[in-house]
Amino acid sequence: MTIVDLPATGTAGGPALPQERRLVTAIPGPRSQELLARKAEAVAKGVGTTIPVSVVAAGGGVIVDADGNSIIDLGSGIAVTGVGNSNPRxxxxxxxxxxxxxxxxxxxxxxxxxxxxxxxxxxxxxxxxxxxxxxxxxxxxxxxxxxxxxxxxxxxxxxxxxxxxxxxxxxxxxxxxxxxxxxxxxxxxxxxxxxxxxxxxxxxxxxxxxxxxxxxxxxxxxxxxxxxxxxxxxxxxxxxxxxxxxxxxxxxxxxxxxxxxxxxxxxxxxxxxxxxxxxxxxxxxxxxxxxxxxxxxxxxxxxxxxxxxxxxxxxxxxxxxxxxxxxxxxxxxxxxxxxxxxxxxxxDGLIERAKEIGTILIGRLNALRTADPRIGDVRGRGAMVAIELVDPATGAPDAALANRLAAYAHAEGVLVLTCGTYGNVIRCLPPLTISDALLVEGLEVLREGLRRA
CATH class of the missing domain: 3.40.640.10 (Type I PLP-dependent aspartate aminotransferase-like (Major domain))
Structure with missing residues (x-):
């Protein structure tokens, strides 16, 4: 599989990748589809994936796939890359x-x-x-x-x-x-x-x-x-x-x-x-x-x-x-x-940065909750914040809405994760190296996804 050309490693948190959401193709693009086809033939079916892309680089607050799409990362490998992908240290x-x-x-x-x-x-x-x-x-x-x-x-x-x-x-x-x-x-x-x-x-x-x-x-x-x-x-x-x-x-x-x-x-x-x-x-x-x-x-x-x-x-x-x-x-x-x-x-001040990220996440998600009764709860601390989606009439968990929202975000170039016993929670786990601008843009995509859903 041919991969896109990428810039060299930068400083303080990851590669010098352009910190932007950029969609060159639909997700998955043709090169990612090639990998997914190979995966189906070579990898056990029980090994699932969240977003259907073939990653070739990541850093700061983005991951880049083989088709050149730059995706806002609100998952950080399930909280693994807190210091950013390809952290120079x-x-x-x-x-x-x-x-x-x-x-x-x-x-x-x-x-x-x-x-x-x-x-x-x-x-x-x-x-x-x-x-x-x-x-x-x-x-x-x-x-x-x-x-x-x-x-x-x-x-x-x-x-x-x-x-x-x-x-x-x-x-x-x-x-x-x-x-x-x-x-x-x-x-x-x-x-x-x-x-x-x-x-x-x-x-x-x-x-x-x-x-x-x-x-x-x-x-x-x-x-x-x-x-x-x-x-x-x-x-x-x-x-x-x-x-x-x-x-x-x-x-x-x-x-x-x-x-x-x-x-x-x-x-x-x-x-x-x-x-x-x-x-x-x-x-x-x-x-x-x-x-x-x-x-x-x-x-x-x-x-x-x-x-x-x-x-x-x-x-x-x-x-x-x-x-x-x-x-x-x-x-x-x-x-x-x-x-x-x-x-x-x-x-690099990343623990303090987690607090700053939490302020943005909780503030903006609570604003969404005020306007949308389908958000039953906003909870978490620091760069570990989630929304629980419910039926506004009964409070029952709404897993279908969570799945639709996640699918919309992925198609629009924002990686989020679902979780919860009932499958009705959307969680945000961005790398601590993400910029405010990317974080806010990712949340705006979630807001639009909720509106469309």
Whole structure:
């Protein structure tokens, strides 16, 4: 497949691509259609795609396809490219590491960058207690290891996850995940000793306060599982795939208080919410909580595969030597990328930028909500904001409207993602390097899509 000519890499956040929405062909164009035809013949059908294009470059706030279309990126690889695609700091660090060595396996012949990433995670995550970190490849792999460590530490087996949760596609994490289609249907049986409790969901909770919602969940846990059997509770401080649900104030602190009182490990899954996405290093900070264990991935390494489990030293050190690790876990290319990405978050003002993006997103989407009763809720923090679409007469979820709106946006050159247990949520996860102008233009396309729908 022939690709379009592209400008060279620029500075501070990505390639020097023109930061504009530009449609040269319909989407998909002919070159993208060629790739889609090849995909149908070569790639398993279960590997779906969101927008039907063949990407050849990305940076700042745009992705460019093989037909020359420049698409506003409000997805950033599902919150992965927070520092921007082809971030110069990341590119330089990975290029240098490529010229040194690509792999030794840290558990065979260790190297400094793995240790340096662990040191950074121990310093950046909430709490000033002694911590340890272990590195892995994906969010699901890190979640599995967090549960494994909690079980080993507590000598208990049960784990509680929450309604609308998403924790991954491996066997254990499918069990933790709430949504059946497409993540679980037909893939069982799932790992045992996994239980579910009610989440605080302000739009659909009938006015429950955070404390009241926590009391409800705790009662379920005590009656159905028993604190004496429970190794860990795992929760996303703001749910991702579940619909960007922000629990009511007080919900997370009350759960943590109960967990501490009952020697239950509190695991915060910050795979989607971590690394500046919500306008803080970690979303737990907004609630003033200090989890026992934090799981991270996605935005950690500028697009390279890396994840981590960071937790209290006594918990993390409970696993025997050799009990944690993996052939590619903490690959040196990913580790230097993570160090460069962390430097970019700090030095390029990206955490503050996430707050600015949130102000624009929430302000403009709330203005749309005022004028359109089909928007039942606007919620999120920082550069992680969503709208929930409903039937204005009944409040019932309207997944068909969400799908039509997403399809319209994609055809008009704006990449957005749907989510939610009911499939009725449109989420905005732009790279933190996006310009105000592109962000506003993308939201205007959504506004027009709603008008047409």
């Amino acid at each position: 990341v590119v330089e660090a990975v290029t240098a590491q490529l010229n040194a060595f690509t792999h030794t396996c840290f558990t065979v012949a260790p190297y400094e960058s793995y240790v340096a990433v662990a040191e950074q995670l121990n310093a950046l995550t909430p709490g000033d207690h002694p911590k340890r970190s272990a590195l892995f490849n994906s969010g699901a792999e890190a979640v599995e290891n967090a549960v494994k460590i909690a079980r080993h530490f507590t000598k208990r087996q049960a784990v509680v996850a929450f309604d609308h949760a998403y924790h991954g596609r491996t066997n254990l994490t499918m069990g933790l995940t709430a949504k059946n289609i497409p993540y679980k249907s037909g893939f069982g049986p799932f790992a045992p000793e996994v239980y579910r409790a009610s989440l605080s969901y302000p739009l659909r909770d009938g006015g429950l306060s955070g404390r009241e919602a926590a009391d409800r969940a705790i009662s379920q846990i005590e009656k159905q599982v028993g604190a004496e059997n429970l190794a860990a509770i795992i929760i996303e401080p703001i749910q991702g795939e579940g619909g960007f649900i922000v629990p009511a104030p007080g919900f997370l602190p009350a759960l943590l208080e109960w967990a501490r009182a009952n020697d239950v490990v509190f695991i915060a899954d910050e795979v989607q919410t971590g690394f500046g996405r919500t306008g803080a290093w970690f979303a737990s900070e907004h609630e003033g909580i200090v989890p026992d264990v934090i799981v991270t991935a996605k935005g950690i390494a500028g697009g390279l595969p890396l994840s981590a489990v960071t937790g209290r030293a006594e918990i993390m050190d409970s696993a025997m030597a050799g009990g944690l690790g993996g052939t590619y876990a903490g690959n040196p290319l990913a580790c230097v990328a993570a160090l460069a990405a962390i430097e970019s978050y700090e030095q």
